[in-house]
Amino acid sequence: MHSSGFRPRIYDESPWYGPIASYLQRFDELGRFPSPDELSALYAAHTSEVDLPRLRFVAAPRTKPKRPKRQPIDPGALYEGRVIVHGEVPTRLDDWHDLFNALAFVRFPRAKRALHARQYRILSSRLTPGCTRLPNARTREQDALSLFDEGGICVAAPPELAPALDAADDDTLRAELARDNIRVVPFGHALYEHMVASLPVPLGTVFVVPLARPLLTGPRLLDEVDRALSLALADPSLFTLPSTARGSALPALLSDTP
Numbered sequence: 001m002h003s004s005g006f007r008p009r010i011y012d013e014s015p016w017y018g019p020i021a022s023y024l025q026r027f028d029e030l031g032r033f034p035s036p037d038e039l040s041a042l043y044a045a046h047t048s049e050v051d052l053p054r055l056r057f058v059a060a061p062r063t064k065p066k067r068p069k070r071q072p073i074d075p076g077a078l079y080e081g082r083v084i085v086h087g088e089v090p091t092r093l094d095d096w097h098d099l100f101n102a103l104a105f106v107r108f109p110r111a112k113r114a115l116h117a118r119q120y121r122i123l124s125s126r127l128t129p130g131c132t133r134l135p136n137a138r139t140r141e142q143d144a145l146s147l148f149d150e151g152g153i154c155v156a157a158p159p160e161l162a163p164a165l166d167a168a169d170d171d172t173l174r175a176e177l178a179r180d181n182i183r184v185v186p187f188g189h190a191l192y193e194h195m196v197a198s199l200p201v202p203l204g205t206v207f208v209v210p211l212a213r214p215l216l217t218g219p220r221l222l223d224e225v226d227r228a229l230s231l232a233l234a235d236p237s238l239f240t241l242p243s244t245a246r247g248s249a250l251p252a253l254l255s256d257t258p
Contacts, residue, residue, distance in 0.1 A: 004096065006032050010196055016186050016250050017195070019222055020103040033094045039102045047109045053087055055109075057102055060090030070132045080120035084113075096196050100189035107222060108187060110230035112149075118233060119145055144205075144242040145233070152187035153204035153248055154225050162210040170252040177253060183215055184253055185225050191250060203247030207232065207239075 008028040011021035023042060027034055034042070036057040043055055076085040083089055089105060092098045105112045122142055126135050138146070155173065157165055161181060165173070176182045186192070186204070194201045209228040216224060232238050 004197060006094070007196070014195055014250075017192065019107050019185060020100070020192070023103050023106060033099060035093070036091050039091065039099075039106075043102075043106050043109070046106050050109055052109055052113055055083070055087050055089065055105065055113075057091045058088045060092050060098070062092050062095075072130050072132055073127055073134065075120070075124045075127055078123065080116050080123055083116045084120040097189065097193045100192040100196075103192075104187065104189045108226045108229065110226045111187070111233055114230040114233040115145055115149055140242060141240050144239045147242050148188065148205045148207065148233075148239060150188045150190035151202055151204040153191070153206050153250065154185040154187050154229060155206055155208045156183040156185060156211045156215065156221065156225055156228075157181065157208055158215065159210040159212065162208050165208045170248055173248065174253050180215075183211075183217070183221055183225075184250075185222065186250060187225075187229065195250075201250050203249055205242075206248045 006027075008031070011017040011024045017024065026042075030038075036059050040056040043057070047055075075081045079090060089102065091102055119142060122139065122145075126139075155165055157176070158181070161176070165176070165182070168176075173182065173184065177184060188204060191201055191204055207229070209225065209232065211221075211224055211228065215221070
């Protein structure tokens with residue numbers, strides 16, 4: 001699934017590719033997966049007016065290198081640390097999962113940084129100085145953040161409607177989409193990975209953000225979602241337990257285009 005080969009025009013296969021469709025169209029001209037340097041240039045161009053630290057994509061091996069035993073763990077050398085401390089995103093070449101992750105950084109730069117900064121703070125707080133082993137399991141908060149990173153779905157709704165949608169089922173969301181009352185924006189990169197591999201799309205973690213009427217579309221909508229999500233992901237009272245996350249299936253919402 002990770003490296004099934006580059007395929008052009010995948011954005012025509014589902015409207016849910018909408019947030020990253022313009023980037024995917026650029027890669028059609030290449031006829032191949034973009035390189036880390038090309039992804040870095042895309043990120044720099046998209047975030048030129050965004051006040052964020054520099055970020056670049058670097059080639060990563062397909063298999064995780066073994067760390068010498070009994071060597072103290074450097075949080076900055078772990079994935080989250082490389083993103084937040086060193087400003088680099090390890091990215092496997094010719095890999096759909098890592099490509100979609102990179103495009104999530106491009107499309108939602110504020111939210112992705114807030115998410116990984118929070119993950120880095122949590123991980124660092126769990127590592128005692130000089131420790132040589134990682135914790136045996138993630139915390140519930142780490143699980144909640146990871147689930148949203150991989151399978152997050154943002155529902156943008158007017159303030160008066162947003163509270164009622166926190167526990168809404170897919171039928172309700174589909175009805176509100178048909179009435180043009182909400183916007184549904186895929187955030188998690190694993191959702192795209194399943195779509196490109198023609199596999200059943202897993203339930204996504206839904207998060208509702210209130211956005212004032214009239215509801216926006218296109219890049220303006222995505223920029224506002226990015227800002228709203230970055231604030232929510234930085235809020236320690238939110239995304240604390242995966243059990244509070246409601247699942248939704250993107251294919252069930254295909255009665256409208258995001």
